[in-house]
Amino acid sequence: MRGLKAMLWEASVLDPNEGIRFHGLTIPDCQKVLPSAPGGKEMTAESMLWLLLTGQVPSPEQSRQLSAELAEKGELPDFVAKLIDSLPNTLHPMTQLGMGVAALNHDSAFQAAYERGIKKSDYWTHTLEDCINLIARLPALAARIYRNVYHPENSLLPVDKNLDLVGNYSNMLGFGHNEHLTEYLRLYIALHGDHEGGNASAHTAHLVGSTLSDPYISYSAALFALAGPLHGLANQEVLRWQLAMQKEIGNEVSHDKIKDYLWKTLKSGQVVPGYGHGVLRNPDPRFIALQEFCKSRPELQSSPIIQLVQQTAEVAPDVLKEHGKTKNPYPNVDATSGCVLHHYGLTEFKYYTVIFGVSRALGALTQLVWARALGLPLERPKSYSMDALEKLIKSS
Numbered sequence: 001m002r003g004l005k006a007m008l009w010e011a012s013v014l015d016p017n018e019g020i021r022f023h024g025l026t027i028p029d030c031q032k033v034l035p036s037a038p039g040g041k042e043m044t045a046e047s048m049l050w051l052l053l054t055g056q057v058p059s060p061e062q063s064r065q066l067s068a069e070l071a072e073k074g075e076l077p078d079f080v081a082k083l084i085d086s087l088p089n090t091l092h093p094m095t096q097l098g099m100g101v102a103a104l105n106h107d108s109a110f111q112a113a114y115e116r117g118i119k120k121s122d123y124w125t126h127t128l129e130d131c132i133n134l135i136a137r138l139p140a141l142a143a144r145i146y147r148n149v150y151h152p153e154n155s156l157l158p159v160d161k162n163l164d165l166v167g168n169y170s171n172m173l174g175f176g177h178n179e180h181l182t183e184y185l186r187l188y189i190a191l192h193g194d195h196e197g198g199n200a201s202a203h204t205a206h207l208v209g210s211t212l213s214d215p216y217i218s219y220s221a222a223l224f225a226l227a228g229p230l231h232g233l234a235n236q237e238v239l240r241w242q243l244a245m246q247k248e249i250g251n252e253v254s255h256d257k258i259k260d261y262l263w264k265t266l267k268s269g270q271v272v273p274g275y276g277h278g279v280l281r282n283p284d285p286r287f288i289a290l291q292e293f294c295k296s297r298p299e300l301q302s303s304p305i306i307q308l309v310q311q312t313a314e315v316a317p318d319v320l321k322e323h324g325k326t327k328n329p330y331p332n333v334d335a336t337s338g339c340v341l342h343h344y345g346l347t348e349f350k351y352y353t354v355i356f357g358v359s360r361a362l363g364a365l366t367q368l369v370w371a372r373a374l375g376l377p378l379e380r381p382k383s384y385s386m387d388a389l390e391k392l393i394k395s396s
Ligand code: FCX
Pocket: 199, 229, 230, 231, 232, 234, 266, 270, 271, 272, 273, 274, 275, 276, 277, 278, 279, 325, 326, 327, 328, 332, 333, 334
């Protein structure tokens, strides 16, 4: 279905060569015009949310008001906290996130209103309420999963009403003291927010939402699409792969040694994680923006894992071109997103896709609001049996 134009997606458009634009704005445009958090430089998640939902750039005051609203709504209901606490810490964090998000539909305004009986033209208001509530609660849910799985000895901080969404997330993860990581998370979460409609997670939210499932269960389904290694789980896989490369190569890193490791991966029949894309045909501008972040900070420039990621990006495109299969031999965002988290101490790479999941809610959920406002129909493509396909080909 690559290249098949079959969806309406208002918030962002992905050009194969140029990359993503959010309501017409490139990533550098967004970095220039979207408000940052007090004391920070990077655009906030709520300013990206505002842009995606309304097509307008919020003022700093509007962005702050949205932060306050999200913080106000950010605590988890007790039963969801208990549900998450009851899960074994060996259960993958993405499975836990999907379960927690689905359980939050207990309080769905859309579902309650639908049961009461509402007009189709009113669906969107209740969808909007659910989407805002869900985005508000994601940091507390995701931080609880992190605490339970990796640091059960720590107590969880409550939502701080004075912080922005990502400031709170970082704080609840236990990294509130680390302003560098918090700023990186702001950039990461704004950048991963949307990537037009056809990617597997956003498309899943759209498909499930088209049955009038409420936003919680629609987004829960999307998270399980994101959890696949060809999609969001790639950022976990990249780090695992780069660390294995680092172990094998040792301290004497060279382009030749990286090249050998790349060929070893390809010859064993595996994909090189963090490279290739279903749509992009150039280096991903999200990759470039995260690399720029690394270049602007001396402590990141001297980090061995970040240097290895940068050197890999210099070598891999030629190797993939020579290999000859991949349509896009360039790095995607996942090639670099995890190494900065690792450098700043968030080293548990099985958790990385959860951060992606907190972010992708911005785009997938705002588009659900628009789908309900525009009365978009049930998505139901036609399929063929092999027999019917063969007949079709013979007759053409
Ligand atoms: N390493 C090795 N082989 C690759 C490759 C890679 N990085 N990328 C593509 N290929 C192979 C495919 O496996 C396919 O082989 P096949 O003909 O034997 O099935 C062939 O090249 C053609 O694939 P292509 O059309 O280029 O890519 P697709 O649209 O089918 O798939 C993804 C796109 C992203 C899934 C693919 O490039 C891939 O597997 N990359 C590695 C995983 C990854 O980084 N995923 C994250 C993507 C994204 F950024 C995100 O969603 O987060």
